[in-house]
Amino acid sequence: MALFGLVAVAVAFVAWRVNSVLVYDWDWSRVLGFVARFDAETGAWVSNLLLQGLFTTIRLAFWGTILAAIIGLIVGYWRTCDTLALRIISRTYVELIRNIPPLVFIFIFYFFISSQLFPALGLDSIDRDSPWVDNALFRMAFGEPALFTNFLSGLICLALFEAAYITEIVRAGIQSIDRGQWEAGRAIGLSRFNLLRDIIFPQAIRKILPPLAGQFITLIKDSAIISLISVQELTFLASEVAATTSRVFETWILVAAMYFALCYLFAHVFARLERRASRSRR
Amino acid sequence: MPSTPLVEISGLSKWYEDFSALHDISLTVAEGEKVVICGPSGSGKSTLIRCINQLEEHQQGTIRVAGQEVRPGMKGIEAIRREVGMVFQGFNLFPHMTVLDNLTLGPIRNRGMDRAAARKLAMEYLDKVRIAEQADKYPPQLSGGQQQRVAIARALCMQPRVMLFDEPTSALDPEMIAGVLDVMEGLARDGMTMIVVTHEMGFARRVADRVVFMDEGEIVEIAPPEQFFNAPRTERAKLFLGQLLAH
Ligand SMILES: Nc1ncnc2c1ncn2[C@@H]1O[C@H](COP(=O)(O)OP(=O)(O)O)[C@@H](O)[C@H]1O
Ligand SMILES: [Mg+2]
Numbered sequence: 001m002a003l004f005g006l007v008a009v010a011v012a013f014v015a016w017r018v019n020s021v022l023v024y025d026w027d028w029s030r031v032l033g034f035v036a037r038f039d040a041e042t043g044a045w046v047s048n049l050l051l052q053g054l055f056t057t058i059r060l061a062f063w064g065t066i067l068a069a070i071i072g073l074i075v076g077y078w079r080t081c082d083t084l085a086l087r088i089i090s091r092t093y094v095e096l097i098r099n100i101p102p103l104v105f106i107f108i109f110y111f112f113i114s115s116q117l118f119p120a121l122g123l124d125s126i127d128r129d130s131p132w133v134d135n136a137l138f139r140m141a142f143g144e145p146a147l148f149t150n151f152l153s154g155l156i157c158l159a160l161f162e163a164a165y166i167t168e169i170v171r172a173g174i175q176s177i178d179r180g181q182w183e184a185g186r187a188i189g190l191s192r193f194n195l196l197r198d199i200i201f202p203q204a205i206r207k208i209l210p211p212l213a214g215q216f217i218t219l220i221k222d223s224a225i226i227s228l229i230s231v232q233e234l235t236f237l238a239s240e241v242a243a244t245t246s247r248v249f250e251t252w253i254l255v256a257a258m259y260f261a262l263c264y265l266f267a268h269v270f271a272r273l274e275r276r277a278s279r280s281r282r
Numbered sequence: 283m284p285s286t287p288l289v290e291i292s293g294l295s296k297w298y299e300d301f302s303a304l305h306d307i308s309l310t311v312a313e314g315e316k317v318v319i320c321g322p323s324g325s326g327k328s329t330l331i332r333c334i335n336q337l338e339e340h341q342q343g344t345i346r347v348a349g350q351e352v353r354p355g356m357k358g359i360e361a362i363r364r365e366v367g368m369v370f371q372g373f374n375l376f377p378h379m380t381v382l383d384n385l386t387l388g389p390i391r392n393r394g395m396d397r398a399a400a401r402k403l404a405m406e407y408l409d410k411v412r413i414a415e416q417a418d419k420y421p422p423q424l425s426g427g428q429q430q431r432v433a434i435a436r437a438l439c440m441q442p443r444v445m446l447f448d449e450p451t452s453a454l455d456p457e458m459i460a461g462v463l464d465v466m467e468g469l470a471r472d473g474m475t476m477i478v479v480t481h482e483m484g485f486a487r488r489v490a491d492r493v494v495f496m497d498e499g500e501i502v503e504i505a506p507p508e509q510f511f512n513a514p515r516t517e518r519a520k521l522f523l524g525q526l527l528a529h
Contacts, residue, residue, distance in 0.1 A: 183337050184374035184433075188388035188440055189363035198387060202378050 053237035071163035076170025097164035154231030173204035213270035294343035321496035367437030375421035407435040427458025
């Protein structure tokens with residue numbers, strides 16, 4: 001609560017400075033109109049650009065977390081395994097991503113995905129009117145069918161990028177497990193797969209939960225980057241709103257509040273998970 | 283003495299890089315036999331018994347367990363490991379699982395036993411190591427002695443034909459040692475084949491059929507315990523026993 005107070009004070013201070021220095025005329029009404037608007041035809045409130053952007057960002061956060069976690073888990077294991085080829089591949093992947101600015105990686109990779117991968121998978125020509133795609137569940141999970149490939153390319157870029165960092169967290173987690181655990185598992189005749197699933201991963205995950213949570217929060221914030229490949233998430237739509245309304249401060253303050261709420265919520269969920277995990281151990 | 287060979291090691295050599303950890307080791311352990319291995323620290327005792335279930339890979343020589351050859355990188359090593367129980371100096375229990383789950387994991391995963399049968403089996407062995415009342419606790423909640431007895435029960439749950447012990451009492455507080463040795467002696471009385479790395483002379487005298495003395499990666503002397511402790515033949519063994527008694 002003290003934290004919220006501090007944030008409020010900081011926001012108020014910035015607002016006051018903007019007011020007195022720029023003699024800025026605050027006007028929230030137009031920006032708020034882009035959050036939700038009243039549709040006269042149907043007589044109901046509908047979400048407008050900013051809320052739609054927020055939903056897309058939430059979808060990106062949700063699927064991105066899952067995808068990045070899966071990739072990070074697998075490639076993180078490769079970093080520690082006995083097979084030289086897998087170690088080289090995983091090391092290359094991590095080093096490549098960690099030593100290229102995210103934006104540059106995303107520009108290059110986006111080109112690859114949209115011009116090579118999707119056509120190869122036939123994803124660039126999905127039937128938008130098929131009942132598989134044009135239904136409420138699909139819309140909730142992935143947003144507008146028309147924007148699906150747009151969403152997916154952003155998602156894959158983001159997940160691949162964040163997964164490199166998760167890979168390193170997972171590697172450290174696996175390596176922090178005592179050698180004796182591997183030996184005891186092998187001695188009772190566990191297969192490598194069972195050993196990982198029953199003994200190594202459960203212990204490693206408990207240890208890496210805090211840095212993992214931090215990386216997932218970072219993923220949400222980094223999702224703003226993919227606005228630059230025209231994925232219609234919060235930052236992308238916010239810049240459109242800021243441009244059309246010319247209410248720059250209002251738009252971005254509102255957007256900042258949205259990101260803050262999202263990340264804060266996510267952090268809370270993770271803190272809970274962490275507490276549950278540490279309790280179940282005793 | 284029973285004579286079917288259960289573990290046959292011949293001409294075994296192992297190197298770490300260019301350091302020779304084991305040199306031309308030959309040792310045959312018969313079914314039901316109890317062998318104690320001793321020797322100075324770094325003499326290769328752990329390395330030797332860890333080659334038997336391939337926690338370490340050897341480079342030369344052959345190892346057979348129950349007639350089947352154990353080769354580095356072999357497929358189906360799990361089938362051999364179920365015949366070979368191992369108890370470690372540092373217990374190596376799985377801290378995120380209850381004692382009972384520690385015991386049932388191997389039988390369920392390796393032997394394909396169903397959960398209920400595995401639990402029943404586990405409780406029998408926990409009873410045997412006199413720790414059944416701790417079944418639902420987590421290993422970190424137990425004392426060292428209790429943990430080691432759980433580790434013994436975990437190995438027994440695989441119903442192995444031979445048990446390997448690597449200094450099972452070295453990490454224990456003195457007052458815990460007797461309980462663990464008691465369990466091991468009970469196991470010996472039941473006829474289990476045992477290969478035990480230990481410096482517990484009392485245990486060796488009571489239980490061992492033979493004492494194997496190792497130094498610098500070689501077997502220097504093999505003798506019945508009375509003869510080995512009272513009248514060692516080699517200078518190296520004399521020196522080692524002198525140091526052991528000086529403690
Ligand atoms: N993983 C390893 N890498 C290099 N050297 C090792 C390794 N494990 C053991 N050694 C060496 O091999 C020798 C025998 O070790 P070990 O079998 O553990 O001896 P002991 O159990 O008799 O004390 C020691 O000199 C030790 O330093
Ligand atoms: Mg040792």
